[in-house]
Amino acid sequence: MTHAIRIHQYGGPEVLSWDEVDVGEPASGEVKLRHTAIGLNFIDVYQRTGLYPVGDFPQALGMEAAGIVVAVGEGVPDLSPGDRVAYAMVLGAYTTERLIDADKLVKLPDSIDDETAAAMMLQGMTARYLLKNSYPVRSGDVVLLMAAAGGVGTLLSQWARHLGVTVIGCVGSEEKAKLAQAQGCHHTILYQEEDVAARVRDITGGEGVAAVYDSVGQATLMASLDSLRPTGTLVSFGSASGPITDFNIGLLAQKGSLYIQRPTLGTYIRNRALLIESAKDLMGVVAQGAVKVQIGQRYSLADTAQAHQDLEARQTTGATVLLP
Template identity: 50%
Template structure:
């Protein structure tokens, strides 16, 4: 089968299309024939060497398709089931192995492309706005990169909760997108002082929670935007890793809370995984959250997909299609 791998860490040019043997499922595993593959920033972190990976590596931890075969002891899914999964490696291929207990069965109304575009990003939003910091109706929330894949879902989900959303984006086109999604206020973070704008919008109070997937470039502005006892939820490094956090700064800033959550700690058990996915599919099914597949690439174009993602030229979700 065809797959995309990197044998050395580096830029997008490290990705290469190769032929590999189609794997066979072992005990507790399922082989999924991919119909759509999610492209996420975490894939670039492994490729660049920011996060460690065993080489050669087939990246990709999000895909959707049809179960082709199951290994010994698997009863949760069967061949022919439509499924999606997140986590691990091996997604950038025509088929991939997954732990059967980590597969999510897709409801009839959820297309495989939507699932591959939404599962990782959407469950991340579910975990962070419902369980990491449970946002309440009427609260004002700061969302960075609001026109990105996670940001778009987060803005819509927060509006469904009844929150007031302050969105930051990098261009006028993305500002228009954020407003169309329901953002109440939009800040162009390259041109405006984010913290000053947040203080102006909130009457000097700041926000009780800020969701920051950008990292280095937005760190100081996010920290300065928080209200007393505010939460800084850091979950990405799009502009580079955020700097170390001095606990004294958190105290002096107003007893602030800094957290660096990962979705996998919020979907650690099969029950948590199913409940998170069910909440996401309910939001999509209700129309409260619409999934924007902004761009698709052929599997062989994985390098171009990474180039677009890292240059922030993408809007919404990106997919590879085998």
Template identity: 50%
Template sequence: MARTVIIEEAGGPEKLKLVDREVGDPGPGEIRVRHAACGLNFIDVYQRMGLYPLTLPHALGMEAAGTVEAVGAGVTHLSEGDRVAYASTPPGAYTEARVMPAAAVARLPDGISFETAAAMMLQGLTTEYLFERVTPLKAGDRVLFHAAAGGVGLIACQWARSMGIELIGTAGGPEKCALALEHGAAHCIDYKAEDFVAQVKEITGGAGVDVVMDGVGKDTFAGSLDCLKPLGFMISFGNASGPVPPVSLLDLAAKGSLKLTRTTLFTFLADHARAQAMAQNLFQKVESGDVKIRIGQTFPLEDVAEAHRALEGRKTTGSTVLTL
């Protein structure tokens, strides 16, 4: 049996329940993993609220780190006793132990702790695909990144710095802006006090940026388009403020033949070889010191509802870890 956080109906943090569930043995292509820590992300909130519907009842959580207890038939890249970490579907990481698909689970280097791994897999792999796999980026390019003091944002600031990319961040308040700058942002705009579109135009001398990476959604989307240079690329990858309303393709034409995509991490992780390569790239960035993972807050598993409230209330910085 394993303590596991589930929802039986969509709604607020009060819908999160901690129950005992039988774990079982892995089948073909699966492993059983005993968790040491798991991560908290906005996708968990979207699933809890029903924005990303699940078949209920369902366990929550998309990332964790721990030790392999058993390996099913056909799994060749992992062995019993391996230290591992993952961001993976289906949800179910808020638990002491689980049986799950092995394909996206990666062997964790000894130099990276379980807590650090649990804090970085979903956010770090998101950063990896944003900078390495959506559109070609090179030193000297300018990127606007919203919520630059959040979990993904602080990793993105450092990733951009390691590539020689000029990252312009936005964050809410001077303390969060200072944090983004400390982690490698070239500029950070306090969206609570300044018009980020006007500030981006000033920073770029009216030219605009090459790429916008926007995980905020509804509140920043329209302004983000206005920050792009002609032929610029808009990457929408989240809905922290709510889903983006319908977009007219004619608007993209009028604003300079802009390119737009709505991405999701799990499309990139669906291919086993690519998922493993992405994980190794992330591990290399962390082990080299190019990227340092900041765990801003931890909560015991039984306080998961409090953790969700803090995340939704924008009271967190960096990554959040649930301890077991």
């Protein structure tokens, strides 16, 4: 029997329900996929609470997974039963089996196992667009990374270092500082205890950083802006502390003719060509060992509510996978 973690209303982790579901057979252009590992991301929390609406109920959550093709519909020439694949940014991953459009899937090389794939697709392709599109880094740049010990943070810091970038990472504890340093951060700041912008100025000789990558949102907005050099770029790509509202755009002029972007991965993989380019780049740096995917914790899919609770309480480090 196929099971799914679904919500029947918005709310806390308690609204996540372990339901029996009927998947059916693939239509034209679809495949039936048996999941082997599922990624957990903060976007899942936003969707569970209704910050990002998910449409009609009941709705399975989850935005990335890896698995094995079970059946193939008509018009899918390049996939066959038994193929190992992964995907990201397709709602409905919290299931043991699912139907999915074939053009959303990427074949996995033998060098990348299923758990690694499930843990890296969304966060890894996010790290890629942050570093190569939102603010394209150059060797010698100094950047500031909020939540440096998290899933995106640990991938981005390794990749940035590989590209010759100096990374300053903000973390919430000494333990997370050690983890962030092990994952590529050159400097760490305890943002709950230290003045972030002042420490950044100390580290950069008063200059400030070229870019800030900030997934925390409201709580760190001013520290991020104040850490930038003139004409620097704030990339606000998450709202873990709550959304930024009523922003005065005039602050960008006052603080040094700054730039700000609020991107989403979906824009950067919006067609098949962009998806393949992004995934190929990610798999390349992982396969060569330049970026190592650290899975900090694993949960049974049936225990997804506990995984959400731990994620929101900042109890997780690195990536988290759910196992069907």
